[in-house]
Amino acid sequence: MTFENNKPKIVNKNKIAISQINNSFQFLRRRAADAAMNSKAKFLLDSVLLSKSSLHNLQHYRTIISKVRLKWVKNRSLDHIIDVQTDIKAASLIKDAIVRSPTGYLTSKSLADSQKLLGLTVPTMRFMRRYPTLFEEYPHPKYPSLPCFKLAPLAKIMHDREIKVFEECEDDIVQRLCRLLMMTRNKMLPFQSLHPLKWDLGLPDDFDRILIRKYPDHFRVVKETNGLNCLKLTQWREEYSVSMLQKMNDKSTGGSINGNNDISSYREFKRGKSALEFPTSFPRGYGAQKKVKAWMDEFHKLPYISPYEDSRGIDPNSELMEKRVVGVLHELLGLTVYKKTKRNYLRCMREELNLPHKFTRVFTRYPGIFYLSLKCKTTTVALREGYRRGRLVDPHPLARHRDKLHYVMRTGLIYRNKATDMMMHNLDSLVDKGVEENEGEEEEESDEEEEEVEVSDEYFDSDED
Numbered sequence: 001m002t003f004e005n006n007k008p009k010i011v012n013k014n015k016i017a018i019s020q021i022n023n024s025f026q027f028l029r030r031r032a033a034d035a036a037m038n039s040k041a042k043f044l045l046d047s048v049l050l051s052k053s054s055l056h057n058l059q060h061y062r063t064i065i066s067k068v069r070l071k072w073v074k075n076r077s078l079d080h081i082i083d084v085q086t087d088i089k090a091a092s093l094i095k096d097a098i099v100r101s102p103t104g105y106l107t108s109k110s111l112a113d114s115q116k117l118l119g120l121t122v123p124t125m126r127f128m129r130r131y132p133t134l135f136e137e138y139p140h141p142k143y144p145s146l147p148c149f150k151l152a153p154l155a156k157i158m159h160d161r162e163i164k165v166f167e168e169c170e171d172d173i174v175q176r177l178c179r180l181l182m183m184t185r186n187k188m189l190p191f192q193s194l195h196p197l198k199w200d201l202g203l204p205d206d207f208d209r210i211l212i213r214k215y216p217d218h219f220r221v222v223k224e225t226n227g228l229n230c231l232k233l234t235q236w237r238e239e240y241s242v243s244m245l246q247k248m249n250d251k252s253t254g255g256s257i258n259g260n261n262d263i264s265s266y267r268e269f270k271r272g273k274s275a276l277e278f279p280t281s282f283p284r285g286y287g288a289q290k291k292v293k294a295w296m297d298e299f300h301k302l303p304y305i306s307p308y309e310d311s312r313g314i315d316p317n318s319e320l321m322e323k324r325v326v327g328v329l330h331e332l333l334g335l336t337v338y339k340k341t342k343r344n345y346l347r348c349m350r351e352e353l354n355l356p357h358k359f360t361r362v363f364t365r366y367p368g369i370f371y372l373s374l375k376c377k378t379t380t381v382a383l384r385e386g387y388r389r390g391r392l393v394d395p396h397p398l399a400r401h402r403d404k405l406h407y408v409m410r411t412g413l414i415y416r417n418k419a420t421d422m423m424m425h426n427l428d429s430l431v432d433k434g435v436e437e438n439e440g441e442e443e444e445e446s447d448e449e450e451e452e453v454e455v456s457d458e459y460f461d462s463d464e465d
Helices: 002-036 039-066 076-100 124-129 153-168 170-182 191-201 207-214 244-252 260-267 290-301 319-335 343-347 359-365 397-415 418-424 427-445 457-461
Strands: 073-075 135-139 147-151 188-190 219-223 229-233 340-342 370-373 380-383 450-452
Touching: 073 076, 076 124, 076 147, 076 153, 076 191, 076 370, 076 380, 076 397, 124 135, 124 147, 147 153, 153 170, 153 397, 153 418, 170 188, 170 191, 170 207, 170 229, 170 319, 188 191, 191 207, 191 229, 191 340, 191 343, 207 219, 244 319, 319 340, 319 359, 319 380, 340 343, 343 359, 343 380, 359 370, 397 418
Parallel strands: none
Antiparallel strands: 073 450, 135 147, 188 229, 219 229, 340 380, 370 380
């Protein structure tokens, strides 16, 4: 009984041993098969594994590059320029409003709700009282308790000179307006989107009447299906279809930019054949970072899409569309007198320019090309390449005239009522000298002071300006 009971156990042990021997033989056969694999198959297997590894590394690299997002850096020099130009713009808009008024003056009641519209951080009447060289305050002829404001003698002189500057730059103004319309989807823009840009683009106050009547072969007024009046380009202007970036490239490579040579030279930069690089000026310390340099190298390798080309076939979520957005905004800011404008003005033209939703994120993604300023309780976008050492690189004649207007304003702020007597008889020499001294001071003080500031992305993406 003992033997019979133990017998099954002995048999089981034999089966386990035989199974282990069989497994060993199978393992040896597999090793032999691996050893017998020919060198060509081995090479192909290694190549596949290497390709998979390289693809993973490339995807990982591109993920790192696409996720680069730099902190916002405050530039005190550009902020100061924007602060000064906000005052000049407000004074110019008030001046034009007084000129348009049939009575030749504005009452305090009519100016009550204009502070936000003018972009001022102080009440409008307090602002006007700062500059007696531009605005004269006096009681209303019928209601003595109602303050009124009219143009001072110096303001009238400066206004007449501004009209002469507009006349001298009329061809440039027409070209500037044509280029803007050519970038739009249907070659037209509503007047409600154009009027806020009037001062930035250097357009006369009455451009919607004067230019349309004088240039019927360029512009005409049409009504959209929604009932809005729009300015439409009459016909395509091929001579204007070369972007500012392409012209800069032609100059740097010694190319000619005359007539049809513009167009033939531009056609060499077709999609996939070559790419144009945007001029960059990173905040201090950013340009030397390896991840930033690699990221911008990848960005510049993408094909350049002209802002004057039809882009409706491009995927709005692609990297190519992002570069196209940068190109459109670069060209649009280049058309402005001061190479800057308010972010909200650009948002008003999003659909016409065929820009994707939340396109304004490119301003924080590319701080070497654009600068965002938070001065004067609004958000202003500036083109970095337009400024050097606190001054415009290539000032427009209208910008020079506005600098003179600012000197007249400053003189009135310092000397009050004495300023008019000081400047009236020797205006040209005093203004020119004062502007030169002011530019010298700004150049000495401008060390491109920059300060890294933590601001959430939600703030820049918000609709409030």
